[in-house]
Amino acid sequence: MSTPSIKQLRQSGWKIRVMHKRHYDTIDKIDGRYPIISNFGGQTIIEITSPEGLDATGIAVCSLEENFNRKVGNSIALGRALQNLHKINN
Numbered sequence: 262m263s264t265p266s267i268k269q270l271r272q273s274g275w276k277i278r279v280m281h282k283r284h285y286d287t288i289d290k291i292d293g294r295y296p297i298i299s300n301f302g303g304q305t306i307i308e309i310t311s312p313e314g315l316d317a318t319g320i321a322v323c324s325l326e327e328n329f330n331r332k333v334g335n336s337i338a339l340g341r342a343l344q345n346l347h348k349i350n351n
Contacts (some may be wrong), residue, residue, distance in 0.1 A: 264340050267307075279338075281331060301325050302304040305334030307340045317346035 267277050284299040302325040308318050319342030321334045 264336070264343060267335065267339060272338045274312040274335075276344050278308040279335060280308075281329075281334065282306070283329060284325070285320045302327070303329040303334070305331070305338045307335065307338040307342045309339075311346065311347060315346060315349060318343060318347060319343070322347070 265273075267279065270278055277286045282304040284302045285296045286299045287294045287296055301323075305321045305323075306318065307320075308316065310316050319338040319340065321337035321341070323329050323334060
C-alpha cells in the first residue's frame with residue numbers, strides 16, 4: 262500500500278503541519294558578512310492530526326553532505342508520522 266500524499270490527507274479531513282529547517286552559511290561582502298541559506302543539510306518535521314483527534318510527528322534529517330530536497334523530506338517525514346500514528350493506535 263502506498264503512502265497517501267499530504268494533499269490527499271488534507272482533503273480527507275486530516276490536519277497536516279509541515280516545517281522545514283535549513284542551515285545558514287555566511288558570505289563576505291565589501292561592507293560585512295551576510296547570511297545565506299545553505300544547499301546542504303536541513304530537517305523536515307511533519308505533525309499530523311487525524312479526523313478522530315489523534316496526533317503524531319515524523320522527522321526527516323538531511324545530512325550536511327546531502328542537498329536539501331523538500332519533496333524527499335516531506336515523503337520521509339510523512340511516512341514516519343503515519344508509522345508513529347499506527348504505533349499509537351495499536
